[in-house]
Amino acid sequence: MPVIQVEHLVKRFGPITAVNDISFDVEEGSIFGFLGPNGAGKTTTISILCTLLSPTSGRAVVNGYDCRLEPQKVRKSIGIVFQDTTLDKDLTAYENLAFHAYIYGVKKSEVRRRAEDALSFVGLTDRKDDLVKRFSGGMKRRLEVARGLMHQPKVLFLDEPTLGLDPQSRSNLWEAIIELPEKHGMTVFMTTHYMEEAEVCGRLAIIDHGKIIARGSPEEMKGIIGGDVVYIKTRNNLKAKEEIKEALGMTAEEKDGELFLTVENAEASIPPLIRAIAETALSVRIERPTLNDVFLKLTGKEIRREEAGGADTIREEIRAWRRKH
Amino acid sequence: MIELNLELNAIYVIVARELKKFLREKSRFIASLARPLIWLFMVGAGLSRIVSPRAGMPYTQFIFPGILGMTILFSSIFSSISVIWDKEFGFLKEILVAPVSRSSIVIGKALSGTVVSFIQAAIILLFFPLLGMHLTLGQVMLALFISAAVAFSISAFGIVLASFYESYESFSVIMNFIIMPMFFLSGAMYPVRLLQTPLRVAASVNPLTYGIDAIKNALFTAGQGPMGPDFSLGLDIGVVLASSVLFVVLASRFFERRA
Numbered sequence: 001m002p003v004i005q006v007e008h009l010v011k012r013f014g015p016i017t018a019v020n021d022i023s024f025d026v027e028e029g030s031i032f033g034f035l036g037p038n039g040a041g042k043t044t045t046i047s048i049l050c051t052l053l054s055p056t057s058g059r060a061v062v063n064g065y066d067c068r069l070e071p072q073k074v075r076k077s078i079g080i081v082f083q084d085t086t087l088d089k090d091l092t093a094y095e096n097l098a099f100h101a102y103i104y105g106v107k108k109s110e111v112r113r114r115a116e117d118a119l120s121f122v123g124l125t126d127r128k129d130d131l132v133k134r135f136s137g138g139m140k141r142r143l144e145v146a147r148g149l150m151h152q153p154k155v156l157f158l159d160e161p162t163l164g165l166d167p168q169s170r171s172n173l174w175e176a177i178i179e180l181p182e183k184h185g186m187t188v189f190m191t192t193h194y195m196e197e198a199e200v201c202g203r204l205a206i207i208d209h210g211k212i213i214a215r216g217s218p219e220e221m222k223g224i225i226g227g228d229v230v231y232i233k234t235r236n237n238l239k240a241k242e243e244i245k246e247a248l249g250m251t252a253e254e255k256d257g258e259l260f261l262t263v264e265n266a267e268a269s270i271p272p273l274i275r276a277i278a279e280t281a282l283s284v285r286i287e288r289p290t291l292n293d294v295f296l297k298l299t300g301k302e303i304r305r306e307e308a309g310g311a312d313t314i315r316e317e318i319r320a321w322r323r324k325h
Numbered sequence: 326m327i328e329l330n331l332e333l334n335a336i337y338v339i340v341a342r343e344l345k346k347f348l349r350e351k352s353r354f355i356a357s358l359a360r361p362l363i364w365l366f367m368v369g370a371g372l373s374r375i376v377s378p379r380a381g382m383p384y385t386q387f388i389f390p391g392i393l394g395m396t397i398l399f400s401s402i403f404s405s406i407s408v409i410w411d412k413e414f415g416f417l418k419e420i421l422v423a424p425v426s427r428s429s430i431v432i433g434k435a436l437s438g439t440v441v442s443f444i445q446a447a448i449i450l451l452f453f454p455l456l457g458m459h460l461t462l463g464q465v466m467l468a469l470f471i472s473a474a475v476a477f478s479i480s481a482f483g484i485v486l487a488s489f490y491e492s493y494e495s496f497s498v499i500m501n502f503i504i505m506p507m508f509f510l511s512g513a514m515y516p517v518r519l520l521q522t523p524l525r526v527a528a529s530v531n532p533l534t535y536g537i538d539a540i541k542n543a544l545f546t547a548g549q550g551p552m553g554p555d556f557s558l559g560l561d562i563g564v565v566l567a568s569s570v571l572f573v574v575l576a577s578r579f580f581e582r583r584a
Contacts, residue, residue: 072426105424
């Protein structure tokens with residue numbers, strides 16, 4: 001039984017269609033990656049799943065509860081780490097966690113123990129009684145993850161959890177996140193711009209212009225590219241091309257002075273290739289398709305975050321539209 | 326469907342947060358007491374020189390209920406306006422995704438303002454002997470009860486206001502176009518019945534008018550003529566309670582719509 005079910009979900013803001021008829025499932029206990037360029041509809045989708053927005057049409061079910069009809073029960077089932085910090089900077093780390101626990105109805109006798117566990121899980125035990133305004137960006141993020149664990153939700157939503165963090169904080173936080181399904185039995189639903197993070201997700205969905213354009217495991221996704229690419233530097237490209245054609249029956253192409261071939265399995269193709277061009281070859285390297293290649297192929301955009309890109313514009317448009325209504 | 330325990334917990338924790346922050350910021354606390362004291366002992370004392378004490382009441386005594394009302398008005402609105410800060414700094418989202426009803430959030434926020442205002446109003450009330458007033462314990466208790474009710478109503482009103490605004494840049498608009506007129510058209514500085522008709526009409530739709538008038542009813546003994554209360558205590562309290570309910574319902578609906 002999937003813990004999240006989305007069927008034909010649509011969200012319009014006046015003339016703007018932010019989410020355009022999307023459907024997907026998320027299996028319990030998995031890490032699900034939701035990828036897409038800025039302004040593609042990721043945050044809108046998360047907002048609907050978190051009951052902060054109601055859908056224009058379609059259905060979203062979390063932990064068996066309809067997001068529109070039973071928002072209280074959905075809210076009880078989920079934890080969220082938003083893109084922007086939602087901590088109270090004038091309270092201490094512990095006070096933020098305790099506030100969260102009480103408002104989610106955690107038993108009083110449980111609060112202290114859970115807060116201590118959560119703080120140690122994200123490595124903030126020694127900052128327990130410090131005001132959050134003295135925290136670095138990485139510490140705030142980790143505290144938000146800790147807070148999301150306080151009420152032991154079934155699903156934890158993470159909207160760009162590692163965005164803007166230095167590499168050290170990123171890897172600390174990331175290590176904590178990938179332990180969640182096993183240690184806490186949680187399902188993680190996350191958006192990210194980092195490929196190495198997307199690689200770890202069991203399943204991925206790519207959304208662009210409000211539509212889901214691809215779904216599957218990272219390996220299945222890479223299948224879209226159609227194999228590995230072998231790059232060869234040679235003394236004489238022309239001669240090498242002929243030799244390859246003769247020996248392997250394949251046509252190598254040229255890019256930036258290098259020859260390249262798309263093959264199904266690079267390991268198996270290299271020995272005959274080397275034999276064929278033993279005279280002219282200088283070096284050989286293999287490139288496996290990355291999710292970035294997949295992303296680029298499907299959306300025509302790099303997955304890296306663009307500077308103040310589409311998202312801001314769309315958010316502004318939505319805000320302007322809301323003001324008028 | 327609604328778990329009462331969860332809702333009460335939520336209200337409690339929202340109030341506890343506000344109180345903790347309020348007590349932590351000592352300068353805010355002291356500043357909030359300074360304003361009413363300045364009005365009472367500078368503006369009030371100054372004006373008492375040119376206002377003839379009709380019916381035997383010095384002007385400083387006359388404005389005392391108004392100054393209590395002002396204390397409540399400012400601190401309740403300030404407290405509720407913090408919803409805008411919460412919106413701006415994201416904390417409101419944390420509250421909105423919690424599994425509690427929107428009404429509990431609104432009541433919790435309104436009670437936060439109530440508690441903070443009440444503490445300040447109670448402190449200001451203790452200054453009555455310096456004004457040459459003689460109050461019974463019963464009068465003080467009644468004034469405290471009324472202050473709490475008025476504080477709740479105004480705090481709820483503040484949340485309705487806050488739900489209209491996205492950022493705290495709008496604060497000066499609220500200050501100049503809502504808080505100041507509410508204060509000056511509340512019978513705090515002059516009896517409502519002495520105002521010109523348009524102003525009197527405006528004052529009579531201002532909930533604060535009835536709150537201040539209720540405090541006048543509690544603190545003034547009979548026979549003050551034109552300086553005395555404008556309405557009966559029953560009407561005053563009725564309006565204060567009715568407006569509280571109205572504002573909580575309105576604020577809950579605004580919160581619901583956003584979600």
